[in-house]
Structures are given as C-alpha cells and as structure tokens.
C-alpha cells in the first residue's frame with residue numbers, strides 16, 4: 500500500500516485551516532451517533548450549486564485528501580457554489596473500514612430519509628437545496644486504473660465520462676480496462692448486464708434500472724432521485740501510488756466542472 504496520509508484529526512484540522520481562505524467549514528451532528536460530519540460551503544448559495552463528497556467508505560483514503568487539495572489549491576470553478584462533505588464516514592475512516600462504526604455501508608443508506616446517522620445528517624442538511632451536479636470520490640481495492648460511474652436517465656448519452664477518460668489519457672494516468680468480468684461490487688443476484696454498459700474507464704449506468712434494483716440507495720442515486728441532473732462517482736485504484744490517485748481525483752473534478 501502506498502498511502503501517504505491517513506489521520507482523520509489531521510484532515511479535520513486542515514479543513515478548519517481553510518476558513519482563512521473564506522471556506523465556511525462547520526461540523527454537524529449525526530443524530531443518534533457520537534460523531535459529527537464536516538461540511539464546507541464555498542460561494543454564494545444563490546449560484547448553481549455543486550455538491551462534492553469523499554470518504555463515504557472509510558478505507559478509501561486518497562479521496563478525502565484529494566478533495567482537500569482541490570479546495571485548498573483553488574481548483575473549483577468560481578461560476579458555481581459548493582457544498583462539500585470532506586469525509587462522510589469519519590468512524591470508518593479512523594478504523595480503516597468500508598462501513599461505519601455500526602457496520603453499515605453508508606453508501607447503501609440514502610433511501611427513506613437516510614437509514615444511517617451519516618445519511619440522515621446529509622439529507623437533512625440538503626433538504627432545501629437543489630444541486631446542478633454531485634461528485635462522489637471513491638477508491639477501488641481491485642482496480643489498476645481509474646473509472647467513473649455515469650448514471651444516465653432514459654434517452655441520455657454519456658457526456659462526462661469521455662471527458663474524464665480523455666483527461667486521464669492526456670496526463671498518462673491509466674484508465675481502468677473494464678470488461679464484463681470486472682467486479683463492480685454488486686450484491687448477489689444483481690443482473691449487471693441489465694444495468695451497466697462498460698467502456699474503458701467508464702461504467703454507464705441505467706439510472707432507472709439501478710434505482711429499482713438498490714434496496715438502500717447510494718448517495719449519488721439518491722441525489723438524482725431528488726432532482727440533481729448529473730451525479731458522477733469516481734474511483735481511483737488503491738494499489739497505485741498515492742500521488743497518482745490524488746492527481747486523478749483532481750483531474751476528474753476539474754474536467755467535469757469545466758464541462759458543466
């Protein structure tokens with residue numbers, strides 16, 4: 500493993516330090532659990548707003564650090580306002596586990612107002628907000644390249660995943676070769692062929708089929724369900740060097756925002 504930094508207190512401290520740059524950083528309670536979530540706001544809330552999250556799985560550490568670097572280095576397009584969730588699973592992050600301290604996968608808990616303390620906190624905070632776009636940053640243990648999930652409503656063609664793959668190619672960062680044998684981590688019984696079309700570096704998702712299939716919705720699908728037009732999920736390969744994974748997330752965010 501080539502992971503450079505993993506301490507949650509360091510991450511939280513570095514986010515609070517961004518207040519000096521005008522980033523509005525606060526902590527919100529997770530009702531029913533002894534922990535808080537960091538949330539950061541940038542820009543005027545009357546502007547079209549982009550939501551960005553990382554760390555919903557606690558064992559994917561490059562994503563939260565990449566998100567921090569994106570904000571700190573001013574890579575966010577100023578045409579938009581931002582609501583940012585720096586690390587959606589602090590207890591899993593500290594323990595190095597995919598799930599939270601209660602053993603729940605938060606990214607399967609965004610149905611029915613949220614079925615984990617973390618999802619409830621996010622959905623409550625987002626209740627009156629509308630988003631132009633949501634980005635969710637992950638890592639994949641088994642991949643050796645990067646890839647993006649692009650859910651498509653009926654009749655839509657992929658817009659963002661080709662741009663992300665091109666940006667990766669330009670930078671010489673490998674995009675994942677995806678074939679029908681690639682493990683997308685689906686529960687047993689899922690018919691992946693009915694829901695997903697894979698290309699190099701991209702999983703094109705039939706949004707309606709996936710919403711029907713998931714018992715507990717991932718945050719990205721729940722956001723689309725609530726009207727967000729585009730919700731992208733990006734995965735970096737955890738076996739690859741830390742710096743490459745950080746760079747890949749930065750490319751993902753900037754390529755997508757530039758095209759939005």
Ligand SMILES: [Zn+2]
Nearest residue numbers: 556559637638
């Ligand atoms: Zn993940």
